[in-house]
Amino acid sequence: MKLRSKMPELMGEAAWLNGSVKRDDLVGKRPTIIHFWSMSCHECKEGFPQFNQFRKAFDERVNFIAVHMPRSQEDTDIGRIKKIARRYKITQPIFVDNQMTLTDLFNNQYVPSYYLFDQNGLLRHYQSGGSGMKMLEKRVLKLLNEKVDGI
Template sequence: MKLRSQMPELKGEAAWLNGSVKREDLVGKKPTIIHFWSMSCHDCKETMPQLNQFKMLYEQRVNFISVHMPRSMEDTDIGKIKKAARRYKMTQPIFIDNQMTLTDIFNNQYVPSYYLFDQNGVLRHYQSGGNGMKMLEKRVLKLLNEI
């Protein structure tokens, strides 16, 4: 997905955990982070505590959505995904993308990945990999200062 692209519809889920969300619930109110992860991803597991801290700091001013992107057939087991989400204390809505529908719409190839959309639903920042929460925070603060 290219910078300045509009946030796509959130469709094609196998299930939602922690409640479901639609694009119209997110656009027009506050910035949104869409976080791609996989329960089999070592970097995802390592960075989850940082993401949870980050979410606690900004959840009143930023929407957080996670997308579980399977990397193997085992990663499509919804029961195991639920257990992983509980283990990592994920409270944000989680889109389970077993058919890779949303993953393909985003053209996402890596986990963890973070897509930061402004309050109007325009992609303003993308990053992937285990490092970089400081850069994500800088971008979030910049967007919040624009509001």
């Protein structure tokens, strides 16, 4: 997905966990982070404590959506996804992408991956890998300051 691309519709889910969200619920209000992860990803699991702290710090100013991207047939077990989500305290809405529909729309290949959209639904930052929360935080703060400056 190229920078400044529009956020795709959130469709094709096998299930939503922790509530469901539509694209229209996200655009026009505040920035959104869409976080791709997989229950078979060791790096994802190691990064959840830091990402959860990040999410708590920005929860009032940024929308957070998780997308579970399966890497094997075993990763499509919704019951197991629920257990892992509870264990790692993933409280934001989780789009279970068993058919890889949203993954393909994003052209996403890696977990963990983070897509930061501005309040208008345009992609402003992308990164993959378990490290780099400081860079993500810098980009979020920049977007939040743009919004404040634009008022």
